Amino acid sequence: MPGRFFISGLLAVCIASLAQAQTFQSGNGAPVEIVKQHDDIDVQADGTFARAAEVAYRALDQQGVQLLQKLQLSYMDGFQSLEVEAAYTLKADGKRIDVTPDGMVYGRGNGALQSLKLLTIVFPDLEPGDEIVLVTLSKQLIPWFKYQYYQQYSFSHLVVARDVQIDMTAPANFPLNVDAYGVEGGEVNANSAGKQHWQWRYHNDVALTRNPEDVAEIDDGPHIFVSSFQNYAAVAHVFAGPFDDNSKVNPAIQALADQLTAGISDRREQARALYEWTSSHIGYVNIVLGAGGYIPDSAGDVLNMKYGDCKDHVMLLKALLAAKQIQSSAVLISAGNAYRLPAVASPMAFNHLITYIPEFHTFLDSTARYAPFGVLPWEDAGKSVLVVSTGETMQTPPASADDTRLRIDQTVTFAADGSATGDAHVEATGAIATALRGLISAISAAASNDYLRAVMGPGAEGTIDRADVAQLTPTLSYAVHYRLRAAADFHGPGAFGTGIGYRPFSFTSMLAGTFPPSRTRAYFCPSVTMDENETIVLPPGVDVPSLPKDGNFERPGLKLTISYDKPAPNTVHGHAFMRIDHPQPVCAADDYNRMRKDLDPMIAALRAQIVYR
Numbered sequence: 001m002p003g004r005f006f007i008s009g010l011l012a013v014c015i016a017s018l019a020q021a022q023t024f025q026s027g028n029g030a031p032v033e034i035v036k037q038h039d040d041i042d043v044q045a046d047g048t049f050a051r052a053a054e055v056a057y058r059a060l061d062q063q064g065v066q067l068l069q070k071l072q073l074s075y076m077d078g079f080q081s082l083e084v085e086a087a088y089t090l091k092a093d094g095k096r097i098d099v100t101p102d103g104m105v106y107g108r109g110n111g112a113l114q115s116l117k118l119l120t121i122v123f124p125d126l127e128p129g130d131e132i133v134l135v136t137l138s139k140q141l142i143p144w145f146k147y148q149y150y151q152q153y154s155f156s157h158l159v160v161a162r163d164v165q166i167d168m169t170a171p172a173n174f175p176l177n178v179d180a181y182g183v184e185g186g187e188v189n190a191n192s193a194g195k196q197h198w199q200w201r202y203h204n205d206v207a208l209t210r211n212p213e214d215v216a217e218i219d220d221g222p223h224i225f226v227s228s229f230q231n232y233a234a235v236a237h238v239f240a241g242p243f244d245d246n247s248k249v250n251p252a253i254q255a256l257a258d259q260l261t262a263g264i265s266d267r268r269e270q271a272r273a274l275y276e277w278t279s280s281h282i283g284y285v286n287i288v289l290g291a292g293g294y295i296p297d298s299a300g301d302v303l304n305m306k307y308g309d310c311k312d313h314v315m316l317l318k319a320l321l322a323a324k325q326i327q328s329s330a331v332l333i334s335a336g337n338a339y340r341l342p343a344v345a346s347p348m349a350f351n352h353l354i355t356y357i358p359e360f361h362t363f364l365d366s367t368a369r370y371a372p373f374g375v376l377p378w379e380d381a382g383k384s385v386l387v388v389s390t391g392e393t394m395q396t397p398p399a400s401a402d403d404t405r406l407r408i409d410q411t412v413t414f415a416a417d418g419s420a421t422g423d424a425h426v427e428a429t430g431a432i433a434t435a436l437r438g439l440i441s442a443i444s445a446a447a448s449n450d451y452l453r454a455v456m457g458p459g460a461e462g463t464i465d466r467a468d469v470a471q472l473t474p475t476l477s478y479a480v481h482y483r484l485r486a487a488a489d490f491h492g493p494g495a496f497g498t499g500i501g502y503r504p505f506s507f508t509s510m511l512a513g514t515f516p517p518s519r520t521r522a523y524f525c526p527s528v529t530m531d532e533n534e535t536i537v538l539p540p541g542v543d544v545p546s547l548p549k550d551g552n553f554e555r556p557g558l559k560l561t562i563s564y565d566k567p568a569p570n571t572v573h574g575h576a577f578m579r580i581d582h583p584q585p586v587c588a589a590d591d592y593n594r595m596r597k598d599l600d601p602m603i604a605a606l607r608a609q610i611v612y613r
Helices: 016-021 062-068 230-244 250-259 267-281 297-307 308-322 429-440 445-456 505-512 589-606
Strands: 034-041 049-059 072-075 080-090 097-098 104-108 117-124 131-140 152-153 161-171 179-181 186-191 195-204 223-227 330-333 352-357 361-366 386-387 393-395 405-414 420-429 461-466 475-484 495-496 529-538 553-555 558-568 570-581 609-613
Touching: 034 062, 072 080, 072 131, 080 117, 131 230, 161 420, 179 186, 230 308, 230 330, 230 386, 230 570, 250 267, 250 297, 250 308, 267 308, 297 308, 308 330, 405 429, 429 475, 445 461, 445 475, 505 529, 505 558, 505 570, 505 589, 553 589, 558 589
Parallel strands: 034 161, 405 529
Antiparallel strands: 034 049, 049 131, 072 117, 080 097, 080 131, 104 117, 152 223, 161 195, 179 223, 186 195, 330 352, 330 386, 352 361, 386 393, 405 420, 420 475, 461 475, 495 609, 529 570, 553 558, 558 570
16 A cells, blocks of 8 residues: 555544444444444644543444454554553443553554554453443644644444533634534534533434445534634645755755666656655655654655655655756645545645656656556545645546556466466556555565466466566556466356456446445446457357347446457457446445446346357
């Protein structure tokens, strides 16, 4: 994964376990529920605050017990403090079992993480139906940005929440911007005793299930965003100074930039050389705690260390580019499935940092190790971003069907014993090539068979010719040579699926994701062009009496054609071409639901079988 840009903050309430629970996709929803969550936050004009919190989570099954039995809270020494006033298991029959002193283990991070303080709480005798109860008082002793306060709550459709109440007070002369959606309440007792006061309530009686392609719930779910930043330009301003200070050119950086661009006069090609070196030579280490969550190391230090987080990558690349008089800017972005900027400006809207070169209108992510120059991985593409140097909000280019392509040419040859051998040649460009580079590079030669069995089924084995996988060329090319045991039985008539060969990505998953019966939320819908030629050669004397039907499907933004021919009695050639082109990487649930009935014949055509005798 690419580098992340975030601040862990004080986990006064360990929601991490609930976030984990949201990834479960069983029909029963999350294995935990929120019985109670009451937060009382008192904000001061200098940006410090105190939070008194009481939470009760119920484990609904054994999976929920595993999630809740051990919680870990963290805070930054010197910046934050944490007191646990009560921690206990509440049995279903009402019995309270307090956490004993040896059930609360304090520790610190190691090495560079010495300022991180950890508290692990183990709740005793927790069984399905029981609750864990935690009462804490946490304080932000030193604000990450002086005179600024920001907080956000994003409530999940996937977790039942019985009783959530958030109270917040702040000085009347301390302006806070609020965006509250899907919750009850708001400002009360305005300017009472020199204070502003808000109270919000939330509950969710039915847990929905999640489709993996759904956008992050922060995009469209119930939320409370609060911030003293008046706009995103103000957010950019607090980052601009530290980023400029830490991206200065020193003699070592100048010498390296000159060396890497020697003999290259074209400025874009100079930028490419500097980006590729940073991407391939600077390791990624995600150390983003405390003030380090916002303040990068200096470019000179990053060059000496040869590693850093996403901020450090951006600082060094910015300095290398500046050494060749190529101006660039850090860009704040949210990697993952969050696409929209909240209406209220806040540093919490971002978790990652990338680079923008205005001269070429090009965005770069040097922590995406296998992304060629000018290509963004899917998690960065089509995102609303904040350009730090100008304070502008922009959008990164969405991946398009023209530049995101996958082509597979392969021949599968069957033997009389039912085994088969195959040779597949793969070419890819754009975001899909970046994903494939990372995938193939992570597979060692010893693990090749495990990978092939995972994508082709039991009995698969073979080798991968990696060719230029590690090179950041515009087109990725590699080959797979494989053998399938017991792929068919030729003792009598039979059939096998047309997708028997090697496919790193399936047509069906690109077409419809997990293919749910319906959708209720917006979802990630990639644009891609996929082209496959597959030749299947059966043993001599085995005939194919008829071919699967050809198919030609066209819908707005979608084209799928499938055709078959028989060059010889025992040989079938199939060709499948699919082009999906959406203007944005996010599609509305209604769009999917309208087209859902049309997807059935397409999926069926892609799953056609070849009959032999």
